[in-house]
Amino acid sequence: MKVIRTREWAFPVPPARRELRRATPEVDEGKPPLLFVPGFGHGAWVFAEHWLEHTADRGFPAYAVSLRGHGESAKVRKADLRAYAHDVAQAAAGLPRRAVIVGHGAGALVTAHALARYPARAAVLLSPVFGGLGTALRNPMVSLPAAFGGGLRLPAGQLFSRELPASAGRAYAARLGRATSRAQWQLLAGRKPERPVGDPPVLVVGSPDDRIVSDSALRRVARHYGGAPLLFPGMGHDLMLDTRWREPIDAILDWLEKSN
Amino acid sequence: MSYSTGYGDPELGGPATAWRDGWPVYDRSGTVCVIGAGPSGLTAMKNLKEHGFGVDCYERETSVGGAWNWRHNRSPVYASTHLISSKPFTQFPDFPMPDSWPDYPKHTQVLEYLEHYADHFDLKKSIWFGTEVVKVEPAEGDRWDVTTRSTGGFGGERIHRYAAVVIANGHNWSPKRPAYEGLDDTKIEVIHSAQYKDAAQLRGRKVLVVGAGNTGCDIAVEAAQQASRCWHSSRRGYWYTPKFTLGRPTDQVNDLMLWLRLPLKARQFIAHRTLKSTVGDLTRFGLPKPDHKIYETHTIVNSQLIYHLGHGTITPVPDIARFHRSDVELKGGELIEPDLVVLATGYETKFDFLDPALLGIDATGRPKLALHAFPRRQPTLAVAGLLQPDSGLLPLVHWQMVLFARMLRLREASPAKAVAVQRKLEAGLEQRWTSAKVKDSTRHWFEISHTTYLKAVQRLLDEVGLEGAAR
Numbered sequence: 001m002k003v004i005r006t007r008e009w010a011f012p013v014p015p016a017r018r019e020l021r022r023a024t025p026e027v028d029e030g031k032p033p034l035l036f037v038p039g040f041g042h043g044a045w046v047f048a049e050h051w052l053e054h055t056a057d058r059g060f061p062a063y064a065v066s067l068r069g070h071g072e073s074a075k076v077r078k079a080d081l082r083a084y085a086h087d088v089a090q091a092a093a094g095l096p097r098r099a100v101i102v103g104h105g106a107g108a109l110v111t112a113h114a115l116a117r118y119p120a121r122a123a124v125l126l127s128p129v130f131g132g133l134g135t136a137l138r139n140p141m142v143s144l145p146a147a148f149g150g151g152l153r154l155p156a157g158q159l160f161s162r163e164l165p166a167s168a169g170r171a172y173a174a175r176l177g178r179a180t181s182r183a184q185w186q187l188l189a190g191r192k193p194e195r196p197v198g199d200p201p202v203l204v205v206g207s208p209d210d211r212i213v214s215d216s217a218l219r220r221v222a223r224h225y226g227g228a229p230l231l232f233p234g235m236g237h238d239l240m241l242d243t244r245w246r247e248p249i250d251a252i253l254d255w256l257e258k259s260n
Numbered sequence: 261m262s263y264s265t266g267y268g269d270p271e272l273g274g275p276a277t278a279w280r281d282g283w284p285v286y287d288r289s290g291t292v293c294v295i296g297a298g299p300s301g302l303t304a305m306k307n308l309k310e311h312g313f314g315v316d317c318y319e320r321e322t323s324v325g326g327a328w329n330w331r332h333n334r335s336p337v338y339a340s341t342h343l344i345s346s347k348p349f350t351q352f353p354d355f356p357m358p359d360s361w362p363d364y365p366k367h368t369q370v371l372e373y374l375e376h377y378a379d380h381f382d383l384k385k386s387i388w389f390g391t392e393v394v395k396v397e398p399a400e401g402d403r404w405d406v407t408t409r410s411t412g413g414f415g416g417e418r419i420h421r422y423a424a425v426v427i428a429n430g431h432n433w434s435p436k437r438p439a440y441e442g443l444d445d446t447k448i449e450v451i452h453s454a455q456y457k458d459a460a461q462l463r464g465r466k467v468l469v470v471g472a473g474n475t476g477c478d479i480a481v482e483a484a485q486q487a488s489r490c491w492h493s494s495r496r497g498y499w500y501t502p503k504f505t506l507g508r509p510t511d512q513v514n515d516l517m518l519w520l521r522l523p524l525k526a527r528q529f530i531a532h533r534t535l536k537s538t539v540g541d542l543t544r545f546g547l548p549k550p551d552h553k554i555y556e557t558h559t560i561v562n563s564q565l566i567y568h569l570g571h572g573t574i575t576p577v578p579d580i581a582r583f584h585r586s587d588v589e590l591k592g593g594e595l596i597e598p599d600l601v602v603l604a605t606g607y608e609t610k611f612d613f614l615d616p617a618l619l620g621i622d623a624t625g626r627p628k629l630a631l632h633a634f635p636r637r638q639p640t641l642a643v644a645g646l647l648q649p650d651s652g653l654l655p656l657v658h659w660q661m662v663l664f665a666r667m668l669r670l671r672e673a674s675p676a677k678a679v680a681v682q683r684k685l686e687a688g689l690e691q692r693w694t695s696a697k698v699k700d701s702t703r704h705w706f707e708i709s710h711t712t713y714l715k716a717v718q719r720l721l722d723e724v725g726l727e728g729a730a731r
């Protein structure tokens with residue numbers, strides 16, 4: 001637990017306008033809100049496609065934030081992991097009740113950092129890209145350019161299963177942006193997040209057929225949080241856009257209902 | 261929530277299980293009692309709950325926010341109050357204030373923030389509003405009997421027994437009123453800053469403001485703009501730092517220097533130089549020369565005071581000697597004729613509901629507490645927020661309460677270790693948490709430097725361990 005945060009006090013993250021998409025249930029049943037955090041290059045829209053409405057239909061208020069420089073959030077020239085984690089903590093603290101944070105891809109790492117700055121009720125790490133050398137070696141074509149300041153290259157084939165029609169996959173991939181070079185570099189450098197505050201239960205969800213996150217990486221992250229991953233074989237990295245998007249979100253909501 | 265049902269209330273207490281002086285005592289088993297729902301009480305509740313404790317909070321007012329709730333009579337804030345600590349130092353470390361707010365939010369925003377904190381963490385259902393704690397007495401097994409009644413004394417008293425108590429009653433609500441010769445007979449209106457709410461009270465009047473704490477300076481600045489005349493009386497010299505220096509909030513500059521690991525001497529040197537080049541020599545305006553170095557006491561943060569001194573709209577004057585019927589005599593003999601005197605002379609700490617010996621309170625009214633929070637030999641009692649930091653208060657109280665929650669948990673998990681930690685705490689009972697020489701006055705004894713203090717808290721937290729004890 002890090003009490004002294006002189007650097008954060010002396011250099012607070014500059015504010016940036018954030019896109020927050022939402023879908024709220026018709027009647028408030030008092031269920032906890034979910035905050036979805038997209039990965040690098042992705043915006044809140046990836047959750048708005050299917051998951052937000054579906055979550056709200058099941059009675060949970062649902063929100064998705066775009067990290068700065070992504071989606072409809074403010075364009076920024078500079079941003080590091082700390083700024084992204086700040087965006088998540090800001091969005092979470094702004095919700096009416098203590099939130100469950102669901103982070104995807106590198107957004108799962110951002111979420112893990114945010115968990116050290118906001119006591120989430122629970123957290124879900126989807127296809128988590130926790131970085132480090134392993135990620136880079138598994139995806140040299142994706143990450144090599146990033147190491148030299150270019151964007152992470154995320155072709156549709158890497159992100160979706162074959163079940164998703166190729167045209168749909170290409171259309172999604174065309175909407176992707178990129179994270180800042182600094183954040184990409186930090187991702188590859190792979191600094192471990194601090195321990196979450198408030199000890200939230202953490203669920204890791206992924207697919208053994210994810211071409212970006214290996215099965216062993218999934219298990220490693222899950223073990224770090226004291227559990228085993230919940231697996232959806234046959235799905236691609238972007239679980240929320242894939243054809244069988246309903247299965248993982250239902251499993252997550254079931255888990256939340258059970259753990260409460 | 262309020263007391264609606266009679267004795268034996270099943271929700272809070274159940275049937276009486278013990279007796280105290282002929283009164284029934286309702287046992288709340290492992291629940292912790294929190295006195296006050298200001299910032300300190302709220303963060304106590306939130307962190308205790310996070311560590312799995314049940315909490316009952318008693319708040320004598322009808323809503324949360326403490327000092328920041330200007331609707332309450334006892335609130336010390338006035339319409340124009342803005343924070344003096346910038347956002348990173350003022351927000352709870354795990355609950356950021358909105359990005360859209362300015363560096364120094366207004367008091368209404370602070371209240372909004374506290375309301376939101378209470379809702380976000382679902383604290384209000386454990387708060388008993390309009391209920392005042394009138395007695396806290398030790399019971400067997402390090403437990404506590406807490407006597408409450410509805411504020412104002414209507415209805416009966418009742419006693420509940422708790423596993424632990426957090427005293428978060430604040431220290432900015434009981435006015436400190438100096439005694440002056442002739443005060444009783446003067447026909448000049450004399451109020452304490454606690455009664456000052458709005459600049460309209462000053463409009464067109466000849467105002468003497470006494471005291472150069474942050475309150476006194478704020479009011480003097482308002483008087484400079486609203487009153488027909490403003491005298492400002494201070495009995496010592498102070499450092500007046502502007503809210504922004506070097507292009508950023510001043511407290512962030514201080515921490516930038518700490519981040520660079522500059523020692524106190526170097527920081528003082530730089531701060532003196534910066535102030536000299538911006539604010540300049542204040543004796544020029546007739547103010548006394550500071551009798552201490554900067555950072556030795558928490559500074560006055562006010563950008564506008566100097567501005568008004570320079571415009572002649574504030575006249576600095578020395579301490580008051582005595583009051584006459586229609587004028588005020590200053591030390592040095594000068595007579596002035598204000599028609600309103602505002603005593604911004606600060607506030608007293610008060611713990612009416614408990615035997616002073618329990619907190620080691622001495623003849624001058626100062627408690628003796630390790631880390632200004634933990635009394636000797638009372639491992640289940642803590643005082644939250646009794647600090648005068650060189651930064652914002654809220655983050656410090658947050659960590660005090662994380663530490664207290666963990667220490668309580670440690671008593672169950674490893675009693676022997678808990679005793680060792682308690683002993684370590686008590687060994688530091690005399691310690692002061694600032695590297696600067698603190699002025700010995702009635703208001704400076706609980707001054708701390710946020711880094712020195714938090715380092716000590718960090719060491720204790722590491723020693724207690726129990727990462728993962730929450731929930």
Ligand SMILES: Cc1cc2nc3c(=O)[nH]c(=O)nc-3n(C[C@H](O)[C@H](O)[C@H](O)COP(=O)(O)OP(=O)(O)OC[C@H]3O[C@@H](n4cnc5c(N)ncnc54)[C@H](O)[C@@H]3O)c2cc1C
Binds near residue numbers: 301343392431646
């Ligand atoms: C004008 C002004 C400006 C300030 N500006 C700053 C700033 O910029 N930054 C900063 O960090 N701090 C500032 N402060 C300090 C401020 O006091 C703290 O921020 C904070 O309000 C302290 O919180 P607390 O909960 O300890 O006490 P309080 O806010 O005073 O709350 C105590 C609560 O306990 C209740 N209570 C007391 N006794 C009993 C009882 N017997 N039974 C039941 N309930 C009881 C009271 O009703 C109250 O609600 C300022 C103070 C003032 C006066």
Ligand SMILES: NC(=O)c1ccc[n+]([C@@H]2O[C@H](COP(=O)([O-])OP(=O)(O)OC[C@H]3O[C@@H](n4cnc5c(N)ncnc54)[C@H](OP(=O)(O)O)[C@@H]3O)[C@@H](O)[C@H]2O)c1
Binds near residue numbers: 341
């Ligand atoms: N804008 C803001 O955020 C803001 C505004 C106001 C207050 N605050 C905070 O609120 C707290 C209380 O502040 P405060 O200004 O009300 O009180 P304070 O800090 O205690 O200051 C009291 C002032 O009155 C003087 N004084 C006390 N007794 C006196 C006497 N008998 N005769 C003459 N002068 C006397 C003191 O002088 P000595 O120095 O000699 O003791 C001091 O200058 C502080 O923590 C402060 O930082 C913040």
